[in-house]
Amino acid sequence: MxxxxxxxxxxxxxxxxxxxxxxxxxxxxxxxxxxLISNNFKGRVYLVNPNTEGELYKLxxxxxxxxxxxxxxxxxxxxxxxxxxxxxxxxxxxxxKGAIIEASGFEEVGEKGMVLKDRILDITQNFSRIRIVGPxxxxxxxxxxxxxxxxxxxxxxxxxxxxxxxxxNIAIISQSGMLNGGYLMHEITQHPxxxxxxxxxxxxxxxxxxxxxxxxxxxxxxxNVIALYLESFKNPRKFIYLCNLVRKLPNKTIILxxxxxxxxxxxxxxxxxxxLAEDANLIKAIIKQSGIIQANxxxxxxxYAQTFSMFYNSKKKLPKEGKAAFIAGSxxxxxxTADLTMKYGLKFPEFSNETYKILIDVFPEWMPPNRFxxxxxxxxxxxxxxxxxxxxxxxxxxxEAVLNDPEIEGLFNMMFxxxxxxxxxxxxxxxxxxxxxxxxxxFWLIGEAKEVKKTSNLLAKYNIPNFPxxxxxxxxxxxxxxxxxxxxxx
Amino acid sequence: MxxxxxxxxxxxxxxxxxxxxxxxxxxxxxxxxxxLISNNFKGRVYLVNPNTEGELYKLxxxxxxxxxxxxxxxxxxxxxxxxxxxxxxxxxxxxxKGAIIEASGFEEVGEKGMVLKDRILDITQNFSRIRIVGPxxxxxxxxxxxxxxxxxxxxxxxxxxxxxxxxxNIAIISQSGMLNGGYLMHEITQHPxxxxxxxxxxxxxxxxxxxxxxxxxxxxxxxNVIALYLESFKNPRKFIYLCNLVRKLPNKTIILxxxxxxxxxxxxxxxxxxxLAEDANLIKAIIKQSGIIQANxxxxxxxYAQTFSMFYNSKKKLPKEGKAAFIAGSxxxxxxTADLTMKYGLKFPEFSNETYKILIDVFPEWMPPNRFxxxxxxxxxxxxxxxxxxxxxxxxxxxEAVLNDPEIEGLFNMMFxxxxxxxxxxxxxxxxxxxxxxxxxxFWLIGEAKEVKKTSNLLAKYNIPNFPxxxxxxxxxxxxxxxxxxxxxx
Numbered sequence: 009m010x011x012x013x014x015x016x017x018x019x020x021x022x023x024x025x026x027x028x029x030x031x032x033x034x035x036x037x038x039x040x041x042x043x044l045i046s047n048n049f050k051g052r053v054y055l056v057n058p059n060t061e062g063e064l065y066k067l068x069x070x071x072x073x074x075x076x077x078x079x080x081x082x083x084x085x086x087x088x089x090x091x092x093x094x095x096x097x098x099x100x101x102x103x104x105k106g107a108i109i110e111a112s113g114f115e116e117v118g119e120k121g122m123v124l125k126d127r128i129l130d131i132t133q134n135f136s137r138i139r140i141v142g143p144x145x146x147x148x149x150x151x152x153x154x155x156x157x158x159x160x161x162x163x164x165x166x167x168x169x170x171x172x173x174x175x176x177n178i179a180i181i182s183q184s185g186m187l188n189g190g191y192l193m194h195e196i197t198q199h200p201x202x203x204x205x206x207x208x209x210x211x212x213x214x215x216x217x218x219x220x221x222x223x224x225x226x227x228x229x230x231x232n233v234i235a236l237y238l239e240s241f242k243n244p245r246k247f248i249y250l251c252n253l254v255r256k257l258p259n260k261t262i263i264l265x266x267x268x269x270x271x272x273x274x275x276x277x278x279x280x281x282x283x284l285a286e287d288a289n290l291i292k293a294i295i296k297q298s299g300i301i302q303a304n305x306x307x308x309x310x311x312y313a314q315t316f317s318m319f320y321n322s323k324k325k326l327p328k329e330g331k332a333a334f335i336a337g338s339x340x341x342x343x344x345t346a347d348l349t350m351k352y353g354l355k356f357p358e359f360s361n362e363t364y365k366i367l368i369d370v371f372p373e374w375m376p377p378n379r380f381x382x383x384x385x386x387x388x389x390x391x392x393x394x395x396x397x398x399x400x401x402x403x404x405x406x407x408e409a410v411l412n413d414p415e416i417e418g419l420f421n422m423m424f425x426x427x428x429x430x431x432x433x434x435x436x437x438x439x440x441x442x443x444x445x446x447x448x449x450x451f452w453l454i455g456e457a458k459e460v461k462k463t464s465n466l467l468a469k470y471n472i473p474n475f476p477x478x479x480x481x482x483x484x485x486x487x488x489x490x491x492x493x494x495x496x497x498x
Numbered sequence: 499m500x501x502x503x504x505x506x507x508x509x510x511x512x513x514x515x516x517x518x519x520x521x522x523x524x525x526x527x528x529x530x531x532x533x534l535i536s537n538n539f540k541g542r543v544y545l546v547n548p549n550t551e552g553e554l555y556k557l558x559x560x561x562x563x564x565x566x567x568x569x570x571x572x573x574x575x576x577x578x579x580x581x582x583x584x585x586x587x588x589x590x591x592x593x594x595k596g597a598i599i600e601a602s603g604f605e606e607v608g609e610k611g612m613v614l615k616d617r618i619l620d621i622t623q624n625f626s627r628i629r630i631v632g633p634x635x636x637x638x639x640x641x642x643x644x645x646x647x648x649x650x651x652x653x654x655x656x657x658x659x660x661x662x663x664x665x666x667n668i669a670i671i672s673q674s675g676m677l678n679g680g681y682l683m684h685e686i687t688q689h690p691x692x693x694x695x696x697x698x699x700x701x702x703x704x705x706x707x708x709x710x711x712x713x714x715x716x717x718x719x720x721x722n723v724i725a726l727y728l729e730s731f732k733n734p735r736k737f738i739y740l741c742n743l744v745r746k747l748p749n750k751t752i753i754l755x756x757x758x759x760x761x762x763x764x765x766x767x768x769x770x771x772x773x774l775a776e777d778a779n780l781i782k783a784i785i786k787q788s789g790i791i792q793a794n795x796x797x798x799x800x801x802y803a804q805t806f807s808m809f810y811n812s813k814k815k816l817p818k819e820g821k822a823a824f825i826a827g828s829x830x831x832x833x834x835t836a837d838l839t840m841k842y843g844l845k846f847p848e849f850s851n852e853t854y855k856i857l858i859d860v861f862p863e864w865m866p867p868n869r870f871x872x873x874x875x876x877x878x879x880x881x882x883x884x885x886x887x888x889x890x891x892x893x894x895x896x897x898e899a900v901l902n903d904p905e906i907e908g909l910f911n912m913m914f915x916x917x918x919x920x921x922x923x924x925x926x927x928x929x930x931x932x933x934x935x936x937x938x939x940x941f942w943l944i945g946e947a948k949e950v951k952k953t954s955n956l957l958a959k960y961n962i963p964n965f966p967x968x969x970x971x972x973x974x975x976x977x978x979x980x981x982x983x984x985x986x987x988x
Contacts, residue, residue: 089864112877113864116829120864168916184830190914190944191828197947239833267830272846272870273837279868280829305834307967338681339606339770340674340757343729344795347763356762374579374603374610378769380762387602424680426658454680457687476966477797 014216015224017106018141019150019206021082021163022051025073025104027095028086029055031064036110036167037086040147041065043164046171050152050161054080073102082106084147084165089113092143093127100137108165109142115212115282116144125214135215144281145211146185149192151175151204166209168193176203177232177320178313181221183239183267183281185209187306195310201468202314203321205231212281217242222250222262232259232320235313237306239267240283244294251298255494261316262300265309266291299494301487308483315450315473315484316491322471325446326492327417330354332485333381333410336422337389341452341478342382345420348482354489356381357415366409370402381416404441411445418448418485425455425463435463439470448488450474450481504706505714507596508631509640509696511572511653512541515563515594517585518576519545521554526600526657527576530637531555533654536661540642540651544570563592572596574637574655579603582633583617590627598655599632605702605772606634615704625705634771635701636675639682641665641694656699658683666693667722667810668803671711673729673757673771675699677796685800691958692804693811695721702771707732712740716750722810725753725803727796730773734784741788745984751806752790755799756781789984791977798973805963805974806981812961815936816982817907820844822975823871823900826912827879831942831968832872835910838972844979846871847905856899860892871906894931901935908938908975915945915953925953929960938978940964940971 010016024044030037037057044053045065053067054076060069070076073083073095083104085092089111099107114121132138141148147166153159155172164170168189173196180187188209196202205228208221218238225231234254241247254260268277269291277283295302301316303309319326332354336342349356358380359367367377367388375387383406392402410416419442423435442449451467451474453460464474475481500506514534520527527547534543535555543557544566550559560566563573563585573594575582579601589597604611622628631638637656643649645662654660658679663686670677678699686692695718698711708728715721724744731737744750758767759781767773785792791806793799809816822844826832839846848870849857857867857878865877873896882892900906909932913925932939941957941964943950954964965971 117865182830184828184833186828186830186944190916191831193916193946194944194950197945198950237830239830265834267833267837270837270840272840273833275868275870276829276833276836276872279872279874280833305838305967305969306831307969338674338676339766340672340676340727340729341681341796343674343757343763343766343770344755346766347757347760348795350760350762375607378765380765382766382769384769426680426683454676454684455687456683460684460688477795479795479797 010224010227013224013227014139015220017081018108018148019163019208019224023054023079023081024051024165025054025056025076025080025083026086027056027073027083029057029060029064029069031060031062038064039167039169040084040086040165041067043166043169046169047164048161049163051163052078073098073104076102080104082108085109085111086167087111089124089143093124093131096128096131096138100132104138106139106141108145108147109140110145110147110167112144114143114214116279121282128214140215142211143214145209146188147209149188149207151206172197172200174200174203176205176317177230178202178204178235178317179206179208179225179231179233180204180235181208181210181218181225182237183210183213183283184237185211187237191306199310199314201465202310203317213242219243219246219250226250226254226257226260233261233263233313233316235263235309237265237267237309239277239281240286241294244290248294248297251300255299255497258495259320261491262298263303263309263312263316264295264300265303265306266295299497301491311475311480311484312487315487318471318473319448319488322443323446324448325417326495327448327485327489328492328496329417330486330489331357331416332418332420333383333413333416334420334422335383335385335406335410337384337386337424338422339384341422342384345478345482346382348479352482352486354482354486360413360415363409363413366405370405381410383410400437403438407438407442411442411447416447418488419450420481420485421449421451423451423453423463425453425459427456427459435466439467439472443470443472448485450485452478452481500714500717503714503717504629505710507571508598508638509653509698509714513544513569513571514541514655515544515546515566515570515573516576517546517563517573519547519550519554519559521550521552528554529657529659530574530576530655531557533656533659536659537654538651539653541653542568563588563594566592570594572598575599575601576657577601579614579633583614583621586618586621586628590622594628596629596631598635598637599630600635600637600657602634604633604704606769611772618704630705632701633704635699636678637699639678639697641696662687662690664690664693666695666807667720668692668694668725668807669696669698669715669718669721669723670694670725671698671700671708671715672727673700673703673773674727675701677727681796689804691955692800693807703732709733709736709740716740716744716747722749723751723753723803723806725799727755727757727799729757729767729771730776731784734780738784738787741790745789745987748985749810751981752788753793753799753802753806754785754788754790755793755796756785789987791981801965801970801974802977805977808961808963809938809978812933813936814938815907816985817938817975817979818982818986819907820976820979821847821906822908822910823873823903823906824910824912825873825875825896825900827874827876827914828912829874831912832874835968835972836872838969842972842976844972844976850903850905853899853903856895860895871900873900890927893928897928897932901932901937906937908978909940910971910975911939911941913941913943913953915943915949917946917949925956929957929962933960933962938975940975942968942971
């Protein structure tokens with residue numbers, strides 16, 4: 009169903025012309041071409057620059073799109089804003105159907121930019137002759153095959169060159185270019201295990217905006233998580249409608265960061281994407297009616313996206329009542345997590361009698377387990393060591409009991425990662441033994457930085473998320489609970 | 499003044515006996531000795547274990563403290579709880595003045611533990627014959643010299659062996675042992691630039707508690723930041739009094755994480771440190787009257803501690819009105835930060851006329867700068883490149899103008915760290931040029947993980963903090979603003 013959608017040609021183009029291609033490695037027009045070629049883009053690529061002769065990456069420069077003999081589906085514009093109207097005319101004449109325009113200097117700069125916009129409206133006959141993504145954007149990215157495999161392939165049309173990435177089920181739609189540039193690079197190098205499918209920088213959305221991309225991504229079966237950064241809603245009614253469609257799908261989640269929630273933020277959006285101030289109450293109402301997950305920052309947005317990504321990959325169940333247990337080797341961590349759990353509207357319930365019996369058995373008499381779902385595991389470890397039982401055996405027993413408890417919908421864990429205490433933590437074993445459950449499992453990893461990194465990578469292989477802070481861990485369970493309520497809402 | 503305080507012998511002991519010392523590398527009694535020896539503890543060390551013959555690290559085992567010929571100042575107990583009363587008797591007989599007791603199984607386990615406690619009260623004559631830190635704690639740490647220098651030295655009495663650390667101006671007092679164990683290791687390996695002076699695990703605080711340590715640390719000129727994790731207030735009146743003393747000092751800040759703020763958290767504290775539930779309103783009142791910085795989690799506590807540590811190291815001024823500017827290469831980051839700035843009660847003010855004039859000069863005509871204190875630097879960079887001016891030159895000009903603006907009390911920065919755009923970011927140059935100002939400067943670093951790490955280390959050399967999220971950056975400026983109000987309060 010996605011093949012006939014207007015977005016198909018933008019995310020999976022058969023051929024692209026790079027207008028403003030350059031041989032100068034310092035220029036964006038060089039980087040865009042590099043991004044296409046070095047990432048094995050499967051479509052045809054044509055270089056266009058009236059001032060450049062010769063070749064780049066064995067591709068010939070053309071003076072104009074009109075000099076290209078073959079058919080061209082879309083054009084990527086990396087040229088100054090004032091040259092765009094005339095170049096668009098040539099694209100239309102050539103039969104090019106779509107343009108990605110990266111230049112800024114339109115609505116966001118006031119009157120002069122509006123004049124330019126009017127000319128574009130006129131030339132394109134209100135976008136009926138050619139469709140536009142942007143302007144003031146940083147291009148679109150589609151990841152086809154992981155960068156560290158033979159199948160390495162992607163369509164990267166921004167001017168930040170990507171070299172390491174993993175294909176996955178997350179798609180981004182953003183009015184901030186850096187989410188297809190510097191910040192995306194940040195996230196995927198900090199979290200190399202994070203799998204992405206698309207990143208769409210939509211800029212000022214003069215023509216195409218979040219709605220068209222959402223329509224496409226909702227239909228695309230490779231996408232489970234749609235993360236949006238919006239400074240304005242182009243069509244609130246349609247936005248709510250699409251979000252409510254997603255609410256009824258068992259395998260999709262929408263996460264939104266809304267910029268411009270405060271008067272100061274709105275001042276910033278005006279100069280950024282030319283987004284006019286929206287009424288704060290209207291924004292609240294839109295978000296409420298949409299039934300989506302709201303994030304406060306890019307950091308939260310990516311963390312939530314990764315949590316849902318792993319959740320869908322591992323086919324877990326959403327917690328219907330927000331009831332979690334915590335297994336930890338620190339009473340202090342248990343206390344803080346208990347406080348945070350209440351603060352975020354979640355619960356540590358009482359264990360069932362069956363679970364409690366098993367716990368009593370593995371805990372020493374002088375330090376019985378809690379009746380409520382916080383297991384301070386340390387005394388049980390000590391008892392095991394005194395009885396010459398491997399701590400792993402006890403850990404597995406506790407995990408199994410807690411995960412089988414019908415009162416428990418998900419599990420928090422604290423793990424201490426250290427070469428000093430290696431014997432106590434056979435993570436691979438634990439990860440394997442808990443992956444069969446359909447209850448979400450979250451880890452808080454502490455210890456020596458290197459060991460933490462190693463364990464984090466290992467857990468990711470089993471689609472088990474981990475978090476740098478207890479608050480992040482609790483907040484991420486909260487969004488699963490929230491999504492459960494979203495999906496249940498009529 | 500600190501020399502005569504009871505805590506002096508606990509943090510700078512001249513001689514210690516390790517009761518429960520062991521030759522078995524898997525035991526805590528082995529690790530404690532290793533921690534002392536491998537970290538060049540300057541005092542004398544005596545090993546005590548009735549069941550062990552021979553030597554460890556060329557130190558002889560003694561059957562009892564009574565067999566030690568020389569004077570012993572304090573004893574570290576790593577033995578089962580029920581053996582403690584008799585061993586304490588011997589310590590008193592030997593003239594040992596203080597004991598650090600790491601075993602658990604006292605107030606926190608109910609009746610049996612209370613019986614044990616009563617025996618200890620009896621034997622010590624209400625701690626008049628020997629003073630006790632703990633029980634249920636993970637020891638005390640004093641860092642004397644950085645681990646990577648010839649002066650490497652410290653007193654580490656916990657059973658997690660420390661090997662990498664940096665001496666600095668932060669002291670921790672904690673009712674969670676992991677803040678002198680696993681989590682401390684986590685923080686100092688994740689942030690090797692963080693400088694610590696002491697970490698004091700006070701456990702159940704049967705005798706000595708937060709009050710005594712606070713008294714000592716307030717007088718200690720090597721400490722600027724006191725970070726506390728408490729599950730109960732031992733003496734609320736005295737706590738408020740000491741906090742109010744600190745409020746009047748220009749070079750000290752207290753940060754508190756309070757565990758057990760909610761009924762669920764209080765259930766956890768009871769089984770952890772035997773802390774009884776405190777009335778939520780009373781806790782609120784204590785914190786309010788104390789005029790300290792409250793943190794929600796260990797993560798926040800360490801981040802705030804590091805921020806204040808660098809703040810005092812670099813002799814900055816607290817922002818009196820919470821007015822910051824933001825220089826960034828992303829309008830989206832500007833928008834989100836503007837929203838967060840308002841949310842946390844801070845301001846991006848209007849620039850003064852002088853600053854605005856300088857900005858107008860470096861910005862292109864088609865994209866003028868904002869009048870309010872968010873500088874979206876990208877267009878100025880583009881203009882510089884078109885005019886063949888090095889971007890660095892423009893950056894410095896903008897920094898200088900903004901930092902000289904009397905309306906601005908602090909600066910947020912976004913920096914993109916990437917080998918691709920190396921030419922644009924000579925951080926060392928920027929870091930040097932901004933370090934002279936007395937206005938706090940915070941960075942948000944994004945980009946390739948390795949480059950981010952490198953830049954983070956570089957900034958730390960100049961005592962410039964950086965944060966992984968925009969929200970963390972804004973929150974940390976907010977606590978400086980809050981501390982300014984604390985210090986101004988009568």
